[in-house]
Amino acid sequence: MSQNDDVSEFEEMGPVDYVVIEFPGNHMTGEGIPLLLDLVDRGVIRILDLAFIRKDADGTVTAVKIEDMDATGAREFAVFQGASSGLLDPDDLAEAAGAIAPGNSAGLIVYENSWAAPLARAWRRGGAQLVAGGRIPVQALLAATGG
Template sequence: MSDEFDEFEDMGPVDFLVIEFPGNRMTGKGLPMLLDLVDRGIVRILDLVFVRKDADGSVVGMTLRDFDADGELDLSVFEGSSSGLLGQDDLDEAGAALEPGNSAGILVYENLWAAPLARELRRGGAQLVAGGRIPVQALLASLEAEEAAGGTAAA
């Protein structure tokens, strides 16, 4: 077994997010929280890429300097966050979800907190066969519908 395979065998689950910034306006409000998650060893950033969707629908990659042109937002800590996992097809797919005139950050991260569990499950022969994410908005809508129907939501 190669060392590279051993490294992947010990990894936690890997997820991605596409975060849209209307009007190409990134405030940086979530950056301290992301840095805290990294500093505490909860997640490891594998890739962080920014794209812009122009009015004609074309998707263009952006550098961190493009986002930081006004000097208000220090993104230099993320420079070099590129594992090479994301290709142009991924950027185009993420861009398809954007409204023209908006930009997005595409974040690929490893869930370090889950690595020991994932490793032991794999060693026991288990494998992940499905996964997903339920958006908070969908949970809230479901709870509101349940309440409107006269049901009670579980605490």
């Protein structure tokens, strides 16, 4: 794919977000996988990159491959084998590791908000651009509302 093709593809995309999900005690369950797959199947999101890391008690960080997970984890996450756009690099993994506590693991997901692509394209055609964004964690909403 040429650089012009890459630019054209990006111009057609919706906003791209990332999340780092921490799993206490290095215990990754597949509980959320069916819900994540449902979002993908319905075209709400498109997974661009998926990676897993483990942070040992001494702070050592290791990338975890799906095939290196225990049998349950490997089975649950196998559907994402090879999900890689190249957007995540070692610096991103190190930054994510800084956000999790020693003795825990994390999943990193980079995803396109496919549902917003038509709106984003229309705004770009009109010359608009996103200049700020953010996310308010549920915990902050609960704290703000006394919940």
